[in-house]
Amino acid sequence: MTDLSPNDDLRFRKSGYSGSVTQNCVEVADTPVGSAVRDSQNRGLGHLAFDAAEWRAFLDDVKHGRL
Template sequence: MQAHDLKFRKSSYSGARTENCVEVADLPEGAAVRDTQNRDLGMLAFPGAEWSALLRVLRS
């Protein structure tokens, strides 16, 4: 799956300042993350279990 095929949204964990934003897109079995300022550098894809574990850590 290519980044241009996904619907990215600004992460709620990103700061209010636009230069420190991360965008997230849902994948069929996980999530993709990219840097707002460097979209052309690609994305990181995480399997569902890893993404869930990351969110649990961020929330605690």
């Protein structure tokens, strides 16, 4: 995982797991080497970037209830 950084030209989309009732949303963007995640209410604070292996491991853990 890299440090918080500017959003640059990333194209973020709202996570399908974010609630539609509340404004608490996570946004995800694909990058050339993985994915980036940010808080939709604090977009100006930047994002967290993950390489492809880290992102796959995270998604695998979520799918199998390990997080």
